[in-house]
Amino acid sequence: MLTQEQIQFYQDNGYLLVKGMFTKEEAAEFRRAGHELIDRIYQNETVDATWGGAREITEVKTKLMHCHDVQFYDATFSRLIVDERLTGAAADIMGTPNVQLHHTKMFIKPPEKGSPFPMHQDHPFFPHDNDSMIAAIVHFDNAPIEKGCVRVIPGSHKLGPLPTSSTGNHLDIHEYPVEEATPCPAEPGDVLFFSYLTIHGSGLNLSNEPRTTMLVQMRDPEDPPTIDTHRSKGQGMMLRGINPITSFIKEPAKNSAANAPKMEGGAMSVNGEPSMMGG
Template structure:
């Protein structure tokens, strides 16, 4: 779980990097699992590259990914239930109960790993009480030259901002440049937790080693989706505690109307790497 100091940091800044949740040996094991999964996917489905159009580097940089890894690897499914991670997630969410929204593995290959323009995750899958957080588990060290995650501290207090829709949702780079954001360099085994309202992104991996991570998006099970969007297999699985609503159906079927828009944009979806 988080210390009081870490919790206060999260509340004030919208993110917190927790060092050494996994040992280096564990991180190496999960890293191998991710790279084996990426090879299987490439063999069976061919190479897909989810580099965001809005990054402006398609065809130049590359990204390997897999959504909802819990359907591909039991080891990675077990990791999503690891109490060392879910107890910190519970502290960030402010609920003992932690529910899965979705997961995604990203490998930014050496020398050409794709960047992510600055954005909030909230517009992709808005929820009424904004309980949603991401945990990014680092399986390799991610220094600045590997395109580590960057954040805008305190931006979770700005509410949901208007994003541009061209080829991947992002904030105007004139207002939010990746280079101007606060880097969160991490070691293998560190986990970065951040609110889905926190503005974040990452630069290009120019190093000679991959940057390999697993992102788990989680929420309080009593926080309903505002609109019906970004539905995925496995959504609603409990990672910690219980579902106090005993939901028999996914929350979106019960709560959320379909097809709302924000500022003329259709909200949500699974564009690019989201």
């Protein structure tokens, strides 16, 4: 449960860093599971999840390792996404007892050359009618500024959807430089929540250690997608409470290319699954 001050901070600023949501020991276990998963996947894959927009903000040949829908690979993450500490805070922020999964993804920004994320809103990747969508970034290890911690623009969730760059779903890199945004340095077990309208991004990892995080994207089950896009395995799973929509849940129709927003990143599959959909 969040305090009234925390909820007010989120409503004013569009983000909230919750310190110590998970213990250091739990974070170490998530990190072990995450790194072992990436090691397994990257035995067969060479996918680099770096966004095209990141290539515009640095000439360094950066890298980013990722896995979408991590709960399909290790039950450690299935338990994490239904943990009441996480979903209870998400419910407090969204103002609904019911929390539904949109997707998960883990990122490892490798030492010395971990890719940045240009400033962006998540909204264009998967717009929804009522803008209930939030992200929670669970930190598996520490993320100081030099590791490329997430940065936000406080209050930007009140601006509504902004025009994106002609080269991707990010914002203009000159108008919104990453280094001018507010850094959110974090320790293992801290969780950063933000709205899909909050402008956010992150810098390069220039340190000599990896930065390991898992992002859980969640929504109110009564907030429908505006367009049919950005499907993922497990989407629609209830993480907390009930789904008040009582008709039988059907498989959505096949994704329509006409509806698809601009993509970020280059790679298209990990283990045969569409995996690089940005956002």
